[in-house]
Amino acid sequence: MKPGIPKGTRDFGPEQVFKRNYIFDNIKAVFVKYGYQPIETPTMELLSTLTGKYGEEGDRLLFRVLKRGDKLAKALQNQPSEHNLAEEGLRYDLTVPFARFVVMNQNELAFPFKRYQIQPVWRADRPQRGRYREFYQCDVDVVGSNSLMYEAELTQIYDEVFTRLGIEVTIKINNRKVLAGIAEAAGISERFGDMTIAIDKLDKIGMEGVRREMQERGIAEAAIATIEQILQAQTLEELKPLLANSATGLRGIGELETVFTFLGTTTKNTVQFDVTLARGLNYYTGCIFEVQARGVQMGSIGGGGRYDDLTGIFGLPGVSGVGVSFGAERIYDVMEELQLFPADAASSLQLLFVTFDALTHQYAFDCLRQVRAAGIHAELYPEPGNLKKQMKYANARRVPYVAVVGETEMSSGQLTLKNMATGEQESLSLEAIVEKML
């Protein structure tokens, strides 16, 4: 049979996993430094937990897990339907399972509860470039506090992670209350959803397209004109008079001012207010974030926001949360394109021993044990003799150093260490080699 893997999934080879871990390790290190704790939740959730949380479109994209055994037989007899053939599904994101987790563990958790979670999620979407059916999300959230300090903290986390990875970014911030204020000012509060969906497409389709989109969604011409005018605002100061009649809008502006005050001028990357930032997910109620990589054509590589009542649906009302997500797959693509991975991110092997015969092979095996004990990532080619073959293997493994062990080396105890990048060779004792590697 011909081997294959499901649509929208991928295998990751050693080099890719090393590089992916480089990204995850940096992200985790920053999360932990800011006091966030890791949790993990099951791959499968009850469908009752998942359905209805992501809108109609999201429900369609849920992977459902077919019932098994007697339950399946029973369901098949009894008018089989999408609804009664499955009661479990694969997690669609990390936020809803997190909300469920918080509600179920509310008595054990200390609030504000700060958690991070790095796990794969599944969506039955049609795959495209940078879009898969199985992909990782790196979420960091804090629940149980209304403090805008956390909006500033999460911005600092973005700033620090991308600085560590060497990606220059623009962090855009807006506030859903500001958007609500715009709808209010335009007199179309009831069409808030349609308006934000249209505005969200601004980078992609331009102001012309946004206007057309709003027309098609049945927003009145006068309202569109008002909205268009407000969207010209570049700063919070410019926006204030435009939203003077909307209490909600002014509150949103106030929240943004507070966040910017917390931040001051301490960030390395550009953090800017962007009134045109909308974001689709409709559970956001306060500040919203989006991160754009500079110097590369790519969708957002991170996003998030505040949600006032995510746990309410699971029976715990009044718990506010704010969180952001890192798009690991896209970060990978950006780093690949800008060649930002350090050379040693792709391979962890530091040293390869090559030998000529059974005797030197035996000797090298003991050398191997010693350098490993010193913490060096090392390996010995299993077959002595053919030097050319061994050197080719060294290239394939992208090992930076090769130790040549022949009769002369064995008797003198001075191994020949070859730098594979420069081709230079020197005679060194095992101790000196270890010294050099560390």
Next chain:
RNA sequence: GUGGUUGUAGCUCAGUUGGUUAGAGCGUCGGAUUGUGGUUCCGAAGGUCGCCGGUUCAAGCCCGGUCAUCCACCCCA
């Protein structure tokens, strides 16, 4: 879910109005070179032309179906 694109060697792709034994580059393997890789030279292996059916004396090429792929939309990371 809607509309389109492309399926030929491990990879990237040629392949004439349908006509004998389907090609190239890169990669792989072997040799030149039995104490040295990335360069060079020589040689070799590697293909049910995505799959099923149809038209034809004859199909990689035309037609239908199907699967896969990529792209746009929807939505999204």
